[in-house]
Amino acid sequence: MVKRYVQVGTGGRAEFFYGAVVRDFKDTSDLVAFCDINQTRMDYANRLLEEKYEHPQIATYLAEDFEQMIEKEKPDTVIVTTIDRTHHTYIIKALELGCDVITEKPMTIDAERCQEIIDTVNETGREVRVTFNYRYAPHNTKIRELIMNDVIGDVYSVNFEWALNTQHGADYFRRWHRDKRNSGGLLVHKSTHHFDLVNFWLGTTPETVYALGGLRFYGRENAEARGVTTFYQRAHGSEAAKNDPFAIQLEENDHLRQMYLEAEKEDGYQRDQSVFGDGISIEDTLGVMVHYQNKAILNYSLNAYLPWEGYLVSFNGSKGRIEVRVREQSYINSGGKKEDEGKLEEKSIIVMPMFGEQYEVEVEEGHGGHGGGDPLLLQDIFGTPIEDGFNRAATHVDGAMSILTGIAGNMSLNTGMPVKVDQLVKF
Template sequence: MNRRFAVCGISNRAMSMFIQPLLTDFAATNQVVSLLDSDLHRVDLCLEKFPELVDVQSYKDDQFDQMINETKPDVIIVVSRDDTHIDYILKALANDIDVITEKPMVTTSEDAVKVLEAEKSSKGTVTVAFNYRYSPFHRKIKEMVLEGKIGRVTSVDLNWYIDTYHGASYFKRWNRNRDLSGGLSIHKSTHHFDLVNWWVDQYPEEVFAYGALNYYGPNGELNPDPTTDNRHCGTCQVQNGCDYYMRWNPRTLQSSVKDDHLKMGEDNDKQYTGYRPDACIFDSEIEIEDTYTATVKYNKGALLSYSINFSLPFEGYRLAINGTKGRIETQEWHAPSRVPFEVPEQTIDYYPLFGSREVIHVVQTPGGHGGGDPILLNDIFLGVDPRRDYEILAGAKAGAYSIAVGEAVWKSAKENHPVSIKELLKIKQKI
């Protein structure tokens, strides 16, 4: 029996991550029955890319109830802008329909609580597509912790690095507005907080953090013209004086521009109507942070030391997990094609408390997000792999805790005091 899917938000991610696999790898038991977006131009682009959907019904964002009544989906896939997730999730749960949502589940702890409460009274369930859990390296680390290789987890050091190409992209697009994305401690860092929560299998209780806007916004030190606002990369008169622009768009290579965001800005007919993803990274409306350091305390004693920076020469992370019996270390280099030097192969180093180092080479899998996307999709569309003896597919509770830590980070940075996760999620007992 086929499951019937409605897709809310026809973003590029929706088409590549969900719609295409549903039409190919998982078509035998799954069917796309409806498409919904605030901009029907996006639906037209989807039909242009997937002509086999020509008979699928499409709807505007204010026609959700009509879509449910007419197409009767079993599952809603939410891949719209972050701030719109909450409406689709609550409406789906009110109709006892399952939800699959991209991260972040929602953009505020208040909305996370609403989802948790709605799920309790619904026959539907919420799945959050935390694909980072599914990376072969991340699964191996989880398995090592579960095997007791390092004993009881005592502390985690996680430093995340975003390069000037990827980092700047968030400040060219809607992500730079906190009302739309929750800020980058939610839009981006919830991936990382969920990973740590999952690895240590403990609940975050309290957060203290610092944050700053160091690189982007009107006071960015590399702003080539602080007197001018509301520029766009593709038409900017001072683009040749902007180091961020010139790093990815050298004058001698204008026929093969490397910056995909600039390409999208020049190709407006492939975007949302009236939207450009190449707004100036130095605009005055930017007020979210681009740099964070944070400490998170967990309910069973673990401590997380976390940092993220959105304007660095390379991309990746360094991780160490310490326990009463040893230590796990790894370093990953994302996007090596954007790094002007050779990068080493990623391995996992295991240090027993009393003994010599063991270097572990992990069998890798192809696909997006370090090979995590295809395995996640198998669990979503075929059912959780029965051979795996630990929980990996994330639900609403995991989504809520990741949101709460992300919100606590920027609130603590703004207000200069520790923030309680229990207070954000209104927890009187363990959820």
């Protein structure tokens, strides 16, 4: 059976999905329409379909015609890749109109919208899949396997440090993500990956969350405190930006130019804002402590201005310890080759038995982003699923439990108090 798909949102993350559908899954999938607030961006996506993938151009609908699109195109599934604050709008509409949903993470950005999605799934009986590609990365699956196989016994604590560098990390402060009303901040937009991994690895869910953090490096106030005296609001057309290593020049990248710079005339969105400008309301330095239902404790940190990209994680258990170090190829969203996004430069998994010699665990990586995890995710979504003992396919419940850690963290940042996750939504 061939499933019909429409995709709402044709920005930087969209091609990951529509490109795979028309290139690799023609036998099981049929992409029939795009929907967006910006016609120029949809036209560019259609040119990519035709020129890059040799696929006929498809119908386009402006966002206000979403329901008309569903009625006319009769899709089985809606792919949601809009900005985070609008995910719930299209998820809920699609479910109510009889469609299943595949949504980019995070599923949404606050508890109220999360509850609306849960209620709508319960009412309609339709399915929501959240695309956590990190679950499918072979080294992350191997960690799950080691813990499932009781290699270090019961896991009592996890230390997890995520490093974003001054290329990738800075990019969140140039784009719409810099406004917390759009993204929920990095604790929701980015850390949802990481909190989902801990849930996945340990087979548990968060109970209590406490967070600290703030904007320490980016933002005009921090730049002024370091003695910076030259400022600009966006890079395009700015002389000051030409010598700024934090600036991105849209006109110098053909993909970014056509997707964003040429589309500005319709919605006014500026993709190249200064990371040291005004208007940034998200944090760049974060620390979170989580207590889980199985009594494990997580110490988590994220910093978005470091000289390397990747993560360090250690698991302390009743029979030993696992130490993981992963260094990733940094990237700018839509600024380079898709296969470079999350490409591994260095990876090690060390097991330290409580009594015995430590050893390194070998992991065979695949081709594609995130050590071969991206193609596995896409196959699971658009191809013929196979039995998976690791249960990597993420439902709306998994999507909720990942963002609720970040949502609770944001609440804790505001109040200075720990937050009980089970008081945020009801399933």
